[in-house]
Amino acid sequence: MSPMPASAARAAAAPAAWVAPLPAPVAAAEAPAAVPAWWGRFDDPALAALVEQTLAANPGLQQAQARIQQARALAQQAGSARSPDLQLNGLAQTQRLALAEGVPRQRLAQLNLEAGWEIDLFSRVRLGAEAAGARLQVSAFDAQAMRLALAAELARQFIALRACERQTQIAAEDAQAAIRLAAWSADKQAVGLESAAASTLLRAAAAEGQSRQLAQQAECEVQIKALVALSDRPEPALRALLAAGHARLPVLSGGGLSVHALPAQTLAQRPDLAAGEAQLRAAWAERGAAEAGRYPQLRLGGSITLAALQLAGGPRAEGSGWSFGPSLTLPLFDGGARRAEAQAAQARFDEAQAGYRGLVLQAVREVEEALVRLDAAGARSQHAQASAAGYTAAAQASQESWRAGLSGAPELEQLRRQALAAQAALVALQAERLSAWIALYKAAGGGWQADAAAID
Missing domain, CATH: 2.20.200.10 (Outer membrane efflux proteins (OEP))
Structure with a gap:
């Protein structure tokens, strides 16, 4: 039987080069001697601890390990047919026979x-064993893909929580500042230096600031609940783990990820594509075994x-x-059953081949999108920092001018709102850039290698 053209689907679907700009590679002097798992490259130890503990006790991963054991047993059963x-x-x-007395x-x-x-004249048994072995590899690669997806989702949720905590800090600082301005405005109104309308405006701004702070705190509580569900960790223990780095977005050390210029090299690191290729090999072997069953x-x-x-x-x-x-x-006559089984096996192989091509196309899209978002976030970072610093300085200057009686409350409140929005946008952009790195790690396979997948 002819060997399966394993590279046909990948070669037809993968582009020759990435279109989106690649991140700068890590310099040799910056690369650590022992490269940790990608989540260990963030400088917040709570993230690494949370991911490691989650991967060790996640029920979904435990189910995946059970499926590997099932596939291993089936592979051993299929291999024993060759002995x-x-x-x-x-x-x-x-x-005693019941015939007569005395018997x-x-x-x-x-x-x-x-x-x-x-x-095995026509390799029916051998191909059946090969198909079972490929199914075992599919189970192992699926478990690796689940680990990668779980770690990426946990890291993304962790970044979202840290950004939410920082946003809550900003909202709290703004609410306290608004309360002070409202108190000063009341004092100015009492001596006739502030109009009632201006004083009312600043009191309304103070109430709005407190409402915004409470809403942001509630959002952070929701984020914690999501982390509890993802990590399967008791909430008090989770809060204790998160306390040290409260409201601080982690920093990615080591320069981030160096993406291969050739898409085929990057895609080879993805466990879901390795699973799809193993699925394709299994379908090819089952196709051959069904065809051999007709002889x-x-x-x-x-x-x-x-x-x-x-x-x-x-x-x-x-x-x-x-x-x-x-x-x-x-086999002389079976009503076309064996022929129908061979045709069904061929159709299953065609389905697996089309599914694999779809996986490759989706993987290329995910890498390209992550590269675009990462590049855009990096390009916007300098502008967002300048915007936040400028609006904050303008708001502080307007506050001093208002206290001296040189400007009005509406102008002050407008600048305060712009400064608050700029600071919130800067935090959101920082979180977006970290999330883009996480998406790129996931899209590029997270450092996973096909020869490192343990199926023993």
């Missing part, structure tokens, strides 16, 4: 050794029998026998 079948049967019985009892003892072996099957068999028979009160008779010879099965 000779040897069975030992023993029989010992006492009986004596008889005792029979028999030992039978049988052996059989199918000569004759030759089997060698033999047996050795030892027996002893004794009638009550009579002598003991012993004997032995043996047999050996081939048996040939010729």
Whole structure:
């Protein structure tokens, strides 16, 4: 049977080069001696601890390990069909025939050794074993893909929580500042230096700031609940773990990820694509096994029998026998069942091939999108920092001018709102850039390598 063209789907679907700009590679001097898992490159130890603990106890991963054990057992069962079948049967019985009165009892003892072996003329047995082995690889690669997806989702949720905490800090600082401004405005109004409308405006701004702070705090509580569900960790223990880095977005050390310029090298790191390729190999082998099932099957068999028979009160008779010879099965007419099975197996292979091509196209899209978002976030970062610093300085200057009576409350409140929005946008952009790195790690396989997948 001809070998499967394993590279056909990938070569047809993968582009020759990435279109989006690649991140700068890590310099040799910056690369650590022992590269940690990608989540260990963030400088917040709580993230690494949370991911490691989650991967060790996640119920979904435990189910994936159970599926690997099932696939391993099926692979062993399929592989045993290529070995000779040897069975030992023993029989010992006492009986009396119900024919007439006085018929004596008889005792029979028999030992039978049988052996059989199918000569794999058309590779039906071999291909069945190869298909089962490929299914085992699919289970192992699926478990690796689940680990990668779980770690990426946990890291993304972790970044979202840290950004939410920082946003809450900003909202709290703004609310306190608004309360102070409202108090100063009330004092100015009491001595006739502030209008009632301006004082009312600043009191309304203070109330809005407190409402915004409470809403942001509630959002952070929701983020914590999501982390509890993802990590399967008690909430008090999770809060204790998160306390040290409260409201601080982690920093990615080591310069981030160096993406291969050739898409094929990057895609080879993805466990889901490795699973898809193994699925394709399994479908190809099952197709061949179904086709081979339409042809004759030759089997060698033999047996050795030892027996002893004794009638009550009579002598003991012993004997032995043996047999050996081939048996040939010729499928003549089955109503088209074998042909239909071969056609169904071919259709399953076509389905697996199309599914694999779809996986490759989706993987290329995910990498390209992550590269675009990462590049855009990096390009916007300098502008967002300048915007936040400028609006904050303008708001502070307007506050001093208002206290001196040189500007009005509406102008002050407008600048305060702009400064708050700019600071919130800067935090959101920082979180977006970290999330883009996480998406790129996931899209590029997270450093996973096909030869590192443990299926033993």
